[in-house]
Amino acid sequence: MSKEIFRNQVLVTLNNINRTEHLKKSLKITDRVLASDEFRSADTIGVTISRYPEVDTRPLIEAAWAAGKRIAVPKCIHATRKMDFRLITSYESLETVYMGLFEPITDETLSVEKNEIDLQIVPGLVFSDEGYRIGFGGGYYDRYMSDYNGATLSLAFVAQTSHRIPVESHDIPVSKIVTDEKEIICI
Numbered sequence: 001m002s003k004e005i006f007r008n009q010v011l012v013t014l015n016n017i018n019r020t021e022h023l024k025k026s027l028k029i030t031d032r033v034l035a036s037d038e039f040r041s042a043d044t045i046g047v048t049i050s051r052y053p054e055v056d057t058r059p060l061i062e063a064a065w066a067a068g069k070r071i072a073v074p075k076c077i078h079a080t081r082k083m084d085f086r087l088i089t090s091y092e093s094l095e096t097v098y099m100g101l102f103e104p105i106t107d108e109t110l111s112v113e114k115n116e117i118d119l120q121i122v123p124g125l126v127f128s129d130e131g132y133r134i135g136f137g138g139g140y141y142d143r144y145m146s147d148y149n150g151a152t153l154s155l156a157f158v159a160q161t162s163h164r165i166p167v168e169s170h171d172i173p174v175s176k177i178v179t180d181e182k183e184i185i186c187i
Contacts (some may be wrong), residue, residue, distance in 0.1 A: 002166070003126075003134045003137070003165070003166060004137075006125070006126045006134050006163065006165060007125050007126065007134060007136075007137070010125050010126050010159070010160055011053070011125065013159050013160075014053035014054075014125075014157065014159070014160070015053050017053065017157070022052070022053065022056070023056065025055075025157055025180035026055050026056035026059065026180075027056075027059055028180040028181075029055050029060075029155050029156075029157075029178055029179060029180050030056075030059045030060045030063065032178045032179075032183060033060055033121075033153070033155070033178050034060070034063055036153070036176075036178070036183075038119050038151040038153055038176070039064075039119060041118065042069060042118035042119035042151070043069060043070060043118055044069065044070040044071075044072055044087075044112060044116050044117050044118050044119075045064055045069055045070070045071055045072065045117070045118065045119045045120075045121065046072045046073075046074070046085050046117040046119070046120040046121060047060065047061060047071060047072075047073065047121040048073065048074060048101075048121070048123050049061075049073060049091075049094060049101075049102035049103075050123070051100060051101065051102075054123065054155075055155040055156060055157065057121070057155070060121075060155075065089070070087055070112075071087065071088055071089075072085035072086060072087050072088075072112045072116075072117055073085065073086060073088050073094070073102075073103065073104050074086075074103065074104075074140070075103045075104050075106065076097075076101075076103065076138070076140060081138065081139060081140055081143055082140070082143060082144070083140050083141075083144050084111050085111070085112050085114070085117060086104035086106070086109035086110060086111050086112070087104075087109055087110050087112055088104055088109055093105055093108045093109050114144070114147070114148055115149070115150075117148075117150055118150050118151065119150060119151045119152075119153070120144075120145070120148060120150055120151070120152045120153075121152075121153060121154065121155060122141050122145070122152055122153070122154045122174050123135060123136075123141070123154070123155075124141075124154050124156065124160075125160060126160055126163050126165055127154060127156050127160055127161045127162075127163065127165075127177050127184075128161075128162070128163055128164060128165050128167075128173075129161065129162055129177075129184055129186065130173055130186055131154075131173030131174040131175060131176075131177065131184075131186025132165055132167050132171050132173045133154060133165075133171075133173075133174065134165055139170075141172075142170050142171055142172050145172040146170075146172060151175060151176075152174040152175050152176070153174055153175060153176040153177065153178055154174045154176075154177045154178070155177075155178055155179075156177050156178070156179050157179060157180055158179045158180055158181045158182070160179075161177055161179055161184060173186055174186060
């Protein structure tokens, strides 16, 4: 099955989760991440600002701020397909860009080096138990993670996990997937 078919099937499933259940499951995932060693030991966390129907990252971001952690959000550089992670201290430092994504306002935020990010939360739509993922098709995170040495984890509803997905030579797995029902330690 192609990556595009997987994306479409999982998006249909995610869009069928009602908003109340979506929030409840997102909060369960947040609680699991907050209790994890990866979160507790991280000073700086890389994370995207989610869009429905993805797992809601805002409760996690707000809990990290409350715990005194630094939050770095990616600014995508389309010409090179690279990302520049920039520190934000409030949602006021974000702007809406293409496809409704929220990214840091360059003039109001500071860039952080990859080695300063202790925990990278990697987005995706479909996941295998080995930590491979199908994202949104841009390839930004596989490029980014090719020389990233910190901890990696992904947030997912259980329906997004345990798929057998096609893996290409440039695909890089995450170390852990945190769901509303369990944590998957990836090989």
